[in-house]
Amino acid sequence: MPDDTMERAFAKNVDSLPVVFEFVREAATGEHVDDDLTRSLQLAVEEIFVNMVKYHPESANDISIEIMRKAGRLVIRVRDHDVNSYDPTGRPPVDVTKPITDRKPGGLGVHFVRAVMDDVIYEYTDRTSTITLIKNLE
Amino acid sequence: MFEIELLKDSTVVASGRLDATQANKAEGVLDQLQGNSVIDCRKLDYISSAGIGVVLATYKRLSDKGYALRMVNASDHIRQVFRYAGLEQLLMG
Numbered sequence: 234m235p236d237d238t239m240e241r242a243f244a245k246n247v248d249s250l251p252v253v254f255e256f257v258r259e260a261a262t263g264e265h266v267d268d269d270l271t272r273s274l275q276l277a278v279e280e281i282f283v284n285m286v287k288y289h290p291e292s293a294n295d296i297s298i299e300i301m302r303k304a305g306r307l308v309i310r311v312r313d314h315d316v317n318s319y320d321p322t323g324r325p326p327v328d329v330t331k332p333i334t335d336r337k338p339g340g341l342g343v344h345f346v347r348a349v350m351d352d353v354i355y356e357y358t359d360r361t362s363t364i365t366l367i368k369n370l371e
Numbered sequence: 372m373f374e375i376e377l378l379k380d381s382t383v384v385a386s387g388r389l390d391a392t393q394a395n396k397a398e399g400v401l402d403q404l405q406g407n408s409v410i411d412c413r414k415l416d417y418i419s420s421a422g423i424g425v426v427l428a429t430y431k432r433l434s435d436k437g438y439a440l441r442m443v444n445a446s447d448h449i450r451q452v453f454r455y456a457g458l459e460q461l462l463m464g
Contacts, residue, residue, distance in 0.1 A: 247391045254390075272417055272448055279419050283391045329457025334434065336427060341420040341456050348455040 237263075237302045242295035245286055245313075253282055253298065260300035261307060265370035273349045274309070274368065280342035281311045281321075281364050289316040289362070305371040313362045320355040322347075322364070375400045381407065386414030389422030397422060401429040406438050413444035423456050430461060 239260040243249040254275045261274050278298065285296055294314040301308045326347075327340045346353055352367040373393040375385045377400050389397055401410075410426070418426075430440045445453070445462050453459050 250390055250392050254388075269448055275417070276419055276452070279390055283419075283421070329455070331457070333427075333430065333458060333460060336431075336458075339420075339424055341423055345420055345452070345455055 238299060239301075240297060240299040242297045243282075245293055245296050247283055247286055249296075250279060250282070253278060256298060257300065257309075261302075263302060265305075266307070270368075274307070274366075277346045277349045277366050278309060278311065280346050281366070284321050284342055285311070285313040285316075285362070288319065288321070289313055292316045302370075305369065307368045307370060309366040309368075311364045311366070315360050316362055317360075318357040318362065320357075322353050322355045373397070377403055381405075381409065383408065383410045384414070385410055385412055386416075388417040389415065389425075390417065390419050391421040394421035394425050398425045398428075401425060404429060404433060404440070406433075408433065408438070408440050410440070410442045411444055412442050412446070412449055415445070415449055418449055418452055420456075423452070423458065426461065427458065 241256050243253055257275045257278050258271050261271055282296060292313065292315040297312045299310040321343050324343060327344045329344065346366065350366045351369045354365040356363045356365070373387040373389055373396065375383060375397050377383050381404060383400060383404070385397070426442070433440050440461065442462050450459065450462055453462055
């Protein structure tokens, strides 16, 4: 399978989500990616993107998203530039087995990312936070 | 695109994609629910944690007053997201 990479930058604002979704759809389209998987990928990217918008307002730089199809995997890298370090994947997991009456709204974003993707990696270098999402296709 | 409408019989019809940009819009309609209510998801294509949060807050508000909130006609994808969230009991039908 040939390697394909697409990368684009998006304004750091939740209003960017429609074009982010379209980018994910366009970049992910291909063998082994059906509509359901596309929606799941869009969900994972939304949760990471919105997390960066909400919790790292110290930088107004665009958030860049790179999507690469390589060796039977989709690798999505979401980069937040000139921000302080904070690993959202390091938060304690939400207890989704709690009775609904004990549940508080919020905290599900990273949980969804972990549920949808096969691997989630956080890196911080030169004031850039990078979250890498990996989905095995074969 | 996301649309949400409250019908006279306390049924809410949600269609399209309930993502973080639409959570406030959904909340504005769901906040109007006062009794036993139903959200018809037949045309709902997508929901993220922002949408789940609004639904959960509505469920708890109504539940505290002794009322029920059900979501019906959810697609496989919507059911899967609610399953991830541990909230599949909200789904019926």
